[in-house]
Amino acid sequence: MSKTFTAQNPATAQAVGQEIIEWDQAQVLNAIKAADAVKAQLAQSDPSKRAALLNAIADSIEAQKENLAQMAHQETALPMPRVTGEVMRTVIQIRAFATLVKKGGHLLPIIDLADPDFQPVARPDLRKTQQPLGVVAVFAASNFPLAFSVAGGDTASALAAGCPVVVKAHPSHPNTSQLVYEAVISAIQSQGLSKDLFAIVQGINPQITHWLAQAPEITAIGFTGSGLVGKLLIKLSQERAVPIPVYAEMGSLNPVFFTPTALSEKADELAKAAMDSALLGSGQFCTKPGIIIVPADSNGDKFIAQVEEYVAAQKVGPLLNKGIASRFSDSTGKLAKSAGLKVISGVNNADGFGVTPTIFVVDWADVKNHDDLLEEHFGPTSVIIRAPFDQFLTVAKAMAGQLTAALHAGATENVSELVNQLTQLAGRVIWNGFPTAVSVTAAQNHGGQWPASSTHTTSVGLDAIYRFVRPVVYQNFPDNQLPAQLQNANPYGIERVVNGERGVKAI
């Protein structure tokens, strides 16, 4: 008999949805093999067909908007406006990739025509384009049941790149996952393509991670989650006969620095805004400001006093699952007992997997006594560090890699050295703002430095697609044997770089 598991509503700790059947090894490997067997259907689809597929997927998900939001709300206890917005983010980001793909933005053709006078030796005809890697394994995140889950950013960018996808569904929202899966499959079939191009694997068995990461047909991994699992995936990849890229986004502290100038006029307002960002979504964002650095002066003290007053009245929604809630209570409980730490508590949420928002305040000189202060604690907590302003650079230099770093300063303040250090630290640097909210756009970068992410690539925004392609150059091919995007006539009518000139002209 098959093993099963059931999701729980974090607001009630009661079962929600259907009993979910746990996948076994043979099922997982068969799904991967089946995806590999049909990969040419996607790899060889022309830009307009692939864009049509992506748009069909977006439409199919949008058509299920209410159902999806309802189910995600029950499985995550995230508020309805949040999950409804997240359905739309999911849909919009798939459409953004459709728009990119339709213009051939995934193909990047670079053509250097044969040149007998090229130095130091004659050049053959060289035509480079990007090709999809093959089947991609995506590990869904708990905290974005839609936008970083079954049909989230990793899946959208992999499909857009032309790669079949096998998603490890997150066991905290298996019913939402199943609904999204069905929406995607219905769209794939509406386009006359094989449903084997996409699969989800359900289960709580940790071996599933091994099966996926070690299957020879898997060519890349997209992951959002803990450093522990991210590092395991990298290790598993390195042990393969053919190692593969692991795009792991593993959490981040997202330091926010406030100069005395920034606080001098609006310490109160900024303190509230910082706490709103830290407690948003019950602090369950990879972009949560987990470290806030204020000057050890009267401005900083004013900020902290306001935090104390404001947080005392804050209550947040329950956490995503029992494990997250108990790890949160354990780690904040342990920290709260440390010597020299000031603890600011909010209102306890006694329902389901509810917890108490807990903010810590510590002097920079004491941070060394609390090793785990500079680690990510998932949930409604943040650490405020009081540091002399002239030590801000030292604080920044002591930090490990981050997804984001933010600085509040006066517009004409000379903070170039600190800004420079923050760009060394993080993939996104924010001026007078907070790290939560991540636009899905061409200029976005969500990925940074180790240990926040395993590579320098982005998992959000259009450039995410380039994680799942690889360059191939065709040398001296007859026109009829070339992929269409490289043929003289430019049958797709897409932008290409020919002998250094960008344009859509035929050759």
Added chain:
Amino acid sequence: MSKTFTAQNPATAQAVGQEIIEWDQAQVLNAIKAADAVKAQLAQSDPSKRAALLNAIADSIEAQKENLAQMAHQETALPMPRVTGEVMRTVIQIRAFATLVKKGGHLLPIIDLADPDFQPVARPDLRKTQQPLGVVAVFAASNFPLAFSVAGGDTASALAAGCPVVVKAHPSHPNTSQLVYEAVISAIQSQGLSKDLFAIVQGINPQITHWLAQAPEITAIGFTGSGLVGKLLIKLSQERAVPIPVYAEMGSLNPVFFTPTALSEKADELAKAAMDSALLGSGQFCTKPGIIIVPADSNGDKFIAQVEEYVAAQKVGPLLNKGIASRFSDSTGKLAKSAGLKVISGVNNADGFGVTPTIFVVDWADVKNHDDLLEEHFGPTSVIIRAPFDQFLTVAKAMAGQLTAALHAGATENVSELVNQLTQLAGRVIWNGFPTAVSVTAAQNHGGQWPASSTHTTSVGLDAIYRFVRPVVYQNFPDNQLPAQLQNANPYGIERVVNGERGVKAI
């Protein structure tokens, strides 16, 4: 007293050049720290200054052309025209990066202006550009004493990206390395920059590899050499507190397939051309055709007969060093004793590190009996596989990843399935040609699939620069606090993508 070592002239096995002092750990670590301390000089140089530096380096090397070629000739026994050409390739590829950098091609600015109506939520001002990684360690190759050595492709692309470089010089050509080092340093100083931006480490101590790969200031590794050392570097990187990208190009078999149609009219001519490619540079190219697949029919037999006749008269220059020569003789000697292999020998070169060109012929059905046939054997050898034409696809599918794969076929022959398989296998696919000779140009791709290379990136051509940069996005920054390439006025006058439109206009 310091340890020393001496280079040997492969043509005579006699010492050449000066006694070279072996670097110790403190020297290596100091050079890395010194490079890190001045990295801002390069990272913050504007496009025209960085291009000027690259051009100065190219000029300085070109000014030493005769000296360098003479010394490289003595240390490698490669013919004078080859090493003279290689000096020019080295110079030309540095200038190509200068041209790219001058246009700002390393910066890739993508700007999405704030948009309150952006969906699903308002978009802040997001401005992305590429930033250099930091100090790069380059491991020089033995077989390109200039173009893949001290100031070769990896160094040129890393400097162009804005990264200081510490090169592990190859102990087979330490005097050439020293001359190139001096030329580079003189150019750096002529531009008013610190000579600490560039260093070479000399030595034969295998610990040097560990010191370089594990130094915390090293942010990326460029490597060309054996799979053994490449895999060691990847392992050392994974063991670091902060793992770093290892761009390792580790050799390749570069299969060349001939269809019956291709051979039907010119088997003789193609057999000679294939052997010329295999024996070029004494077979010491990573792009040497190490596997040649001919049909098991009369066309294939004619090809083999011609190989036999042609190779019998071929003598090649000595190999690069004693180790390479003895490994070549050992492995070909061992293979020659295998059952069922036909051995075709050329003329022995009895001088110095000379060897005998040795070509093997084997039926596809027997390849499984000789595991090491499908491994790279550096030097003047190649394996000709006789396979029924209808099994070519099977042969291709049995191969590991390659830098290149070539197919000789009729222009209208239906070989799309085989071509498709070759693009899965290799980073460069060649029609009716041979893999040796690699143009340094925008469309080039030199890198492929594991185990030929560790990543999908290229180590030759302009795109090599993007291995050494990482994206950083600036959110809502005041104009005066942004890097120049992202400021409204576009002070560098470079191409940028603003709200999806490419151009040089100011905002």
